[in-house]
Amino acid sequence: MKTIGPLFLLALLSALTLYSCSNDPVDTGSVLQRGLPTDPESLDLHKARSTQALEVLRDIGEGLVAYSPGGELQPAAAERWEISDDGLNYTFYLRPDARWSNGDAVTAEHFVFALRRLVTPATAAFYANMLSDVVNAPEIVTGDEPPEAMGVAAVDDLTLVLRLVRPTPYLLSLLTHPSTFPLHPGTIAESGDGFAKPGNLLSNGAYVLDAWVPGSVIALRRNENYWDNANTAIDGVNYHVVVQDAAELNRYRADELHITSTVPPDNFAELKTQFGAELHIAPYLGLYYYGFNLAKPPFKDNRALRKALSMAIDREQLATKIVGRGEAPAFSWVPPGVDSYKPTVFGFESLKPEERENLARRLYKEAGYNEQKPLRFELRYNTSDTNKKIAVAVQSMWRNVLGAEATLINEEFQVLLSNMREAEVTQAFRSSWMGDYNDAHTFLSVLQAGSAANMPRYANDEYESLMRRAASQVDPERRRLFLEEAERVMLADHPVIPLYFYVSKHLVKPQVSGWGDNVLDYHYSQHLSLSATE
Amino acid sequence: MLRYTLLRVLGAIPTLLLVIVLAFLMVHAAPGGPFDDERALPADVEANIRGAYHLDEPLPKQFIRYLSGLVQGDLGPSYRYRDYTVSELIGQSFPLSLQLGVLAMALAIAVGVSAGTVAALRQDSYLDRIVMAFSMTGISIPVFVFAPVLVLLFAVKLQWLPAGWSSTSGSSRLLLPVITLALPQIAYIARLTRASMIDVLGRDFIRTARAQGLGTMTIVRLHALKPAMLPVLSYMGPAIAAILTGSVVVEEIFGIPGLGQFFVRGALNRDYTLVLGIVVFYATLIVFLNLVVDVLYSALDPRVRYQ
Numbered sequence: 001m002k003t004i005g006p007l008f009l010l011a012l013l014s015a016l017t018l019y020s021c022s023n024d025p026v027d028t029g030s031v032l033q034r035g036l037p038t039d040p041e042s043l044d045l046h047k048a049r050s051t052q053a054l055e056v057l058r059d060i061g062e063g064l065v066a067y068s069p070g071g072e073l074q075p076a077a078a079e080r081w082e083i084s085d086d087g088l089n090y091t092f093y094l095r096p097d098a099r100w101s102n103g104d105a106v107t108a109e110h111f112v113f114a115l116r117r118l119v120t121p122a123t124a125a126f127y128a129n130m131l132s133d134v135v136n137a138p139e140i141v142t143g144d145e146p147p148e149a150m151g152v153a154a155v156d157d158l159t160l161v162l163r164l165v166r167p168t169p170y171l172l173s174l175l176t177h178p179s180t181f182p183l184h185p186g187t188i189a190e191s192g193d194g195f196a197k198p199g200n201l202l203s204n205g206a207y208v209l210d211a212w213v214p215g216s217v218i219a220l221r222r223n224e225n226y227w228d229n230a231n232t233a234i235d236g237v238n239y240h241v242v243v244q245d246a247a248e249l250n251r252y253r254a255d256e257l258h259i260t261s262t263v264p265p266d267n268f269a270e271l272k273t274q275f276g277a278e279l280h281i282a283p284y285l286g287l288y289y290y291g292f293n294l295a296k297p298p299f300k301d302n303r304a305l306r307k308a309l310s311m312a313i314d315r316e317q318l319a320t321k322i323v324g325r326g327e328a329p330a331f332s333w334v335p336p337g338v339d340s341y342k343p344t345v346f347g348f349e350s351l352k353p354e355e356r357e358n359l360a361r362r363l364y365k366e367a368g369y370n371e372q373k374p375l376r377f378e379l380r381y382n383t384s385d386t387n388k389k390i391a392v393a394v395q396s397m398w399r400n401v402l403g404a405e406a407t408l409i410n411e412e413f414q415v416l417l418s419n420m421r422e423a424e425v426t427q428a429f430r431s432s433w434m435g436d437y438n439d440a441h442t443f444l445s446v447l448q449a450g451s452a453a454n455m456p457r458y459a460n461d462e463y464e465s466l467m468r469r470a471a472s473q474v475d476p477e478r479r480r481l482f483l484e485e486a487e488r489v490m491l492a493d494h495p496v497i498p499l500y501f502y503v504s505k506h507l508v509k510p511q512v513s514g515w516g517d518n519v520l521d522y523h524y525s526q527h528l529s530l531s532a533t534e
Numbered sequence: 535m536l537r538y539t540l541l542r543v544l545g546a547i548p549t550l551l552l553v554i555v556l557a558f559l560m561v562h563a564a565p566g567g568p569f570d571d572e573r574a575l576p577a578d579v580e581a582n583i584r585g586a587y588h589l590d591e592p593l594p595k596q597f598i599r600y601l602s603g604l605v606q607g608d609l610g611p612s613y614r615y616r617d618y619t620v621s622e623l624i625g626q627s628f629p630l631s632l633q634l635g636v637l638a639m640a641l642a643i644a645v646g647v648s649a650g651t652v653a654a655l656r657q658d659s660y661l662d663r664i665v666m667a668f669s670m671t672g673i674s675i676p677v678f679v680f681a682p683v684l685v686l687l688f689a690v691k692l693q694w695l696p697a698g699w700s701s702t703s704g705s706s707r708l709l710l711p712v713i714t715l716a717l718p719q720i721a722y723i724a725r726l727t728r729a730s731m732i733d734v735l736g737r738d739f740i741r742t743a744r745a746q747g748l749g750t751m752t753i754v755r756l757h758a759l760k761p762a763m764l765p766v767l768s769y770m771g772p773a774i775a776a777i778l779t780g781s782v783v784v785e786e787i788f789g790i791p792g793l794g795q796f797f798v799r800g801a802l803n804r805d806y807t808l809v810l811g812i813v814v815f816y817a818t819l820i821v822f823l824n825l826v827v828d829v830l831y832s833a834l835d836p837r838v839r840y841q
Contacts, residue, residue: 042616124586128579215791217700254689256701414566452574
């Protein structure tokens with residue numbers, strides 16, 4: 001009895017304390033509650049990598065340029081800019097009233113400091129190559145030039161000049177990326193590596209970092225010194241880290257979240273009827289695709305076979321029936337909705353299903369396969385329900401239309417990535433690409449020789465030459481034509497099978513106003529407001 | 535006595551070293567690395583990052599670097615949480631997991647023993663059947679099913695309790711996770727207690743106690759409970775293990791930043807230092823607790839002391 005008595009008491013006490021403390025009010029006043037699928041790697045601009053980290057950083061910091069709720073570029077820390085006629089010199093005029101959260105003025109020197117830090121090898125920034133078109137930037141990353149050689153200069157406190165080696169029409173779009181935001185040199189000197197922690201991190205954006213409990217929540221509060229503070233409606237933002245999408249949905253239903261980062265893939269039709277206008281589905285600059293390993297048989301030097309496999313897939317059915325959350329079937333590499341670009345599409349897009357399948361069968365035979373000698377290969381994908389459903393559907397389309405036998409192999413994500421990189425055992429694989437900025441270049445550069453993301457190992461001299469010529473064009477119209485031609489050349493080689501274009505999926509409570517759907521899926525908290533009534 | 539304790543501490547070092555070596559080799563043997571992503575890094579950028587974390591060094595050198603840090607109490611920086619050190623993450627998350635585990639264990643013992651005793655006293659009554667049916671359900675329903683059901687009922691429908699950890703700072707956020715974690719253990723303990731209590735209540739000394747005119751409650755309290763608890767006590771080991779492993783699932787569902795969640799995420803993200811740090815931490819904890827028990831034993835019983 002002696003051993004059990006204290007335990008009983010302990011249990012009773014803990015139960016009592018718990019019960020007495022229940023029903024704490026959830027703070028909803030003027031604090032926005034947002035879901036975040038994972039923690040940021042870091043809130044150091046140059047150590048951040050994931051879209052989640054960038055999302056939070058867009059609330060904390062401010063670049064020279066930003067996006068409006070509808071996805072239009074607009075002045076931010078710079079109130080205006082001039083571009084030289086050759087497209088190689090950008091002069092930015094900073095706002096005289098821009099302030100850090102400690103009251104210090106934001107100067108051109110702070111941008112110079114941050115951009116140099118971005119490319120310095122010791123920083124080991126994930127997005128070190130973000131501004132690779134700026135003079136000497138790539139050479140500094142490889143350690144061949146000192147950071148001071150970078151083509152960025154502060155003419156005076158409020159004037160910043162960027163010098164480029166080639167015209168980069170999407171440069172302004174790049175400058176909305178947090179890796180190009182300014183840093184306060186004083187704090188870094190003072191706090192060293194810990195400068196990005198709560199209490200140390202200075203902000204030049206609408207919100208300041210208040211607290212961060214890894215694995216749980218990131219709390220931001222209003223930056224009183226922000227130049228546009230008068231127009232910032234919401235006092236604070238809590239980013240709740242919710243790994244499981246089903247758990248996130250429950251927290252939204254329990255009125256603990258105003259905005260979710262996604263919605264679960266199951267029961268989508270039910271969610272649609274249940275939430276109606278709260279459910280926001282919008283085209284997104286992201287592509288889901290299958291890639292071939294072009295360095296090994298059976299797909300090496302067998303264009304007809306790759307084309308046959310691509311044509312045998314009924315993308316319409318895949319996008320509407322299997323994925324079914326508003327995704328668009330992909331007949332191109334660059335998604336529709338990219339600024340000043342018209343994606344080239346596969347010729348077979350307009351064919352009737354029977355015609356498309358007959359053509360696919362003919363190509364399959366041309367490639368040297370038939371019923372007696374069917375193609376057998378392995379398709380690898382990272383373990384997830386959606387990936388599995390898609391793979392099973394595509395597998396059966398290949399079998400029914402061509403008689404080709406794909407063995408499905410699901411692997412843990414890191415294992416798949418490692419196999420893709422090595423390109424030894426991998427024959428075909430699942431992958432995806434999300435645009436970093438609103439320009440066709442963010443997609444087309446993936447398949448350039450030398451790109452680390454070129455997992456199929458695609459190489460075509462004509463493609464390279466077209467990409468190079470596009471890069472040297474000042475005239476946006478001519479540049480567009482070169483890029484479109486490059487995509488056409490690449491698609492005709494069928495190094496990849498684009499399957500569908502992603503959509504952004506959010507639940508947004510009715511009391512949130514100012515929400516705008518856009519292809520980059522950027523939603524700055526400073527653009528939003530909360531009405532008092534639930 | 536001092537000599538014995540010292541010997542045991544020295545004896546623990548090779549055990550820990552073995553654990554560290556095995557864990558180090560295993561995390562590095564897993565395919566992929568901490569900085570792999572669909573969005574592959576350009577070679578020069580990747581080289582800079584690997585250099586910054588000394589991942590470009592040969593494995594033995596990395597191991598020695600890790601070990602020399604460890605000796606100085608430095609578990610290294612986390613690769614995934616780049617603003618935090620592993621020690622900071624463990625320091626933040628372990629108290630939470632501990633709190634969750636202790637509360638769940640306390641609840642399981644309190645409810646389980648009471649329910650089991652009641653069922654034993656009212657053997658074959660409706661009450662007994664209800665308790666047993668409930669405990670059978672508790673054992674069969676997995677945590678990942680039970681937790682969302684609780685959330686749906688108490689957080690979404692009734693809105694009495696928060697669905698997620700970070701939505702409130704009050705202790706109401708502990709209630710659902712603790713119940714979820716305790717439920718299977720309540721069920722096991724209730725069944726164990728019932729069986730053992732029925733057995734004890736049929737013994738001769740209980741009959742003697744009854745013959746002396748003692749009331750049922752007194753008999754249970756003074757005579758039956760203690761012997762009936764023996765199987766329950768020996769179940770404590772597996773129960774603690776089950777609560778530790780169960781907490782991984784519960785922490786993820788409720789978004790609790792506990793040690794289990796960091797361990798699983800760390801393994802998936804190939805956050806070598808975080809996974810190693812947690813393994814080392816757990817191993818040290820277990821070795822230390824064993825040591826304490828052994829030393830206590832030897833203090834109580836000189837026969838177990840080493841010669």
